[in-house]
Amino acid sequence: KNEVEQSPQNLTAQEGEFITINCSYSVGISALHWLQQHPGGGIVSLFMLSSGKKKHGRLIATINIQEKHSSLHITASHPRDSAVYICAVAGGTSYGKLTFGQGTILTVHP
Amino acid sequence: DVKVTQSSRYLVKRTGEKVFLECVQDMDHENMFWYRQDPGLGLRLIYFSYDVKMKEKGDIPEGYSVSREKKERFSLILESASTNQTSMYLCASSSEDSNSYSNQPQHFGDGTRLSIL
Numbered sequence: 001k002n003e004v005e006q007s008p009q010n011l012t013a014q015e016g017e018f019i020t021i022n023c024s025y026s027v028g029i030s031a032l033h034w035l036q037q038h039p040g041g042g043i044v045s046l047f048m049l050s051s052g053k054k055k056h057g058r059l060i061a062t063i064n065i066q067e068k069h070s071s072l073h074i075t076a077s078h079p080r081d082s083a084v085y086i087c088a089v090a091g092g093t094s095y096g097k098l099t100f101g102q103g104t105i106l107t108v109h110p
Numbered sequence: 111d112v113k114v115t116q117s118s119r120y121l122v123k124r125t126g127e128k129v130f131l132e133c134v135q136d137m138d139h140e141n142m143f144w145y146r147q148d149p150g151l152g153l154r155l156i157y158f159s160y161d162v163k164m165k166e167k168g169d170i171p172e173g174y175s176v177s178r179e180k181k182e183r184f185s186l187i188l189e190s191a192s193t194n195q196t197s198m199y200l201c202a203s204s205s206e207d208s209n210s211y212s213n214q215p216q217h218f219g220d221g222t223r224l225s226i227l
Binding site: 033035040041042043044045048086088096097098100101102103 | 154155206
């Protein structure tokens with residue numbers, strides 16, 4: 001069993017829909033990261049959180065430390081949100097090493 | 111803005127060759143990482159470095175080595191390239207927070223798609 005599990009693996013939505021991607025982890029963490037990867041390879045850090053909730057534009061990330069679970073929500077989805085979304089967790093080391101989930105491929109149709 | 115630059119976007123090499131992948135960051139970050147990304151396997155850590163000349167193995171170091179002679183540059187070396195090392199390679203960097211249990215976001219390069227023939 002992977003230490004970081006994401007669901008769903010693939011997600012197709014119509015423009016305007018509310019989207020949720022889930023991430024569960026099995027180890028103790030100091031922080032959880034949500035990353036976005038567009039076709040072509042570049043990865044961008046969206047959020048880093050260790051408790052509660054963060055919001056940036058149409059994106060919202062939440063984490064429940066007790067349940068070892070995080071969600072990434074996209075409100076009013078748009079075709080430009082189509083990308084791979086990756087959850088990663090950081091343990092207690094000071095070097096910021098990450099363990100990654102498999103990623104969720106999101107496709108938003110016009 | 112943090113800039114992490116990988117020397118090549120695409121690279122084709124032959125089996126047995128010694129291959130160098132270069133990564134440079136411009137934000138004076140202490141930590142640098144090399145990952146490979148394969149379909150169905152996600153991102154896997156090959157090596158990381160937390161200071162100049164310091165390095166530690168990640169999850170899949172076999173067949174690879176690294177060099178960090180200067181703080182801004184982290185090189186990945188395929189000692190004798192094999193076809194199973196065909197992959198997307200991603201470099202990342204992050205700063206070291208003064209609190210040892212705190213973390214900083216990682217900043218990624220655009221990746222190098224390496225093909226070994």
